[in-house]
Amino acid sequence: RVDLSALTGGKKVVIYGQTEITRDMMDAREAAGAKTIYEAQDVEISGFDTGKPVVRYSRDGKVHEVASDFIAGCDGFHGVCRASVAGSAITEYERVYPFGWIGLLADTPPASEELIYVNHERGFALCSMRSPTRSRVYVQCDLSDTVEQWPDTRIWDELKSRLDPATASALITGPSIEKSVAPLRSFVAEPMRFGSLFLAGDAAHIVPPTGAKGLNLAASDIHYLSAALIEFYRNGDDSGLDQYSSRALARVWKAERFSWWMTTLLHRLPETGDIGPKLQHAELAYLFESRAAQTALAENYVGLPY
Structure with missing residues (x-):
């Protein structure tokens, strides 16, 4: 911490x-x-x-x-x-990273009062929030992945596999109210x-x-x-x-x-x-x-x- x-x-x-x-x-x-x-x-x-x-x-x-x-x-x-x-x-400077994030928004309590960043052999994960009753979670995915390839259960299961056991077992899951795949890039125009x-x-x-x-x-x-x-x-x-x-x-x-x-x-x-x-x-x-x-x-x- x-x-x-x-x-x-x-x-x-x-x-x-x-x-x-x-x-x-x-x-x-x-x-x-x-x-x-x-x-x-x-x-x-x-x-x-x-x-x-x-x-x-x-x-x-x-x-x-x-x-x-x-x-x-x-x-x-x-x-x-x-x-x-x-x-x-x-002049434009850019790097497009070779992966994306699949994000899920759900009306479930956040995994923690603080943000949790995860480095795991299966890839990155992040537990964030929008409010005390609304969670925003992300897992690293392939850049070519689509939302259709990631049903809610797959996102939650993948997140649990990347979290520490205590946090994973206490995680409250639920249906998504929003999902998206986001590419990652660094870009500056001068x-x-x-x-x-x-x-x-x-x-x-x-x-x-x-x-x-x-x-x-x-x-x-x-x-x-x-x-x-x-x-x-x-x-x-x-x-x-x-x-x-x-x-x-x-x-x-x-x-x-x-x-x-x-x-x-x-x-x-x-x-x-x-x-x-x-x-x-x-x-x-x-x-x-x-x-x-x-x-x-x-x-x-x-x-x-x-």
Whole structure:
């Protein structure tokens, strides 16, 4: 057990599901009187490289345009913002891992009040939660696997086989309310600013979920970008905008490193052969025995400062 709070001066991890935080943020946006356009289609952006950015979209059979000073590209990995940047202006770094996660959400009590990470000869496993009555569990699977190949009983049985006997025997199983197979990748696009366009969150970077850093990185991007925009509109100071990409990327790469390390530490990696598990066990033994190593893990896991 790694005591995150004790090793980081009282910092803690908050389980805040993406569905819940999205709903809360949109409720807050509505309460603030901000306008949100739903069901927009054929979204395009232009003019960000000439200082006159425009967003075009179709809705209700009509084409609409929104002119602005800046565009925040927060539209995810498959969104239009990064895709609208000329290939010569952007550099992309990517590693796609040779496995996936099969995930199951169920209305069953979590296996533990804390997250359980498992390195097992059959592959990685994770016991997480969405609430005190809703569990989220994952097991490492083949990248080509489909949800249809993993009925609920197979997921629960595989999870039990990878857990320690005491946890496995106490595990409460139940029917899934959601299942999915997720590929894992590390991805970074540089830079994160193109004229009046600023990429943020998954539009600019992806981390494997092993380190639980995706939402945290999106929040830090917006911290830097919002502070820069406030300074620009209040004082006419654009230095924060100029520094946005370098500041955000400095933190992004640290989180990428940590997520890559967690992923390679806990998963079965086909390319490492017989030596891979031996190196993993040595690394885990060092982690269990060294407070300094645990502190480094804890500092990164709770989130580096920004």
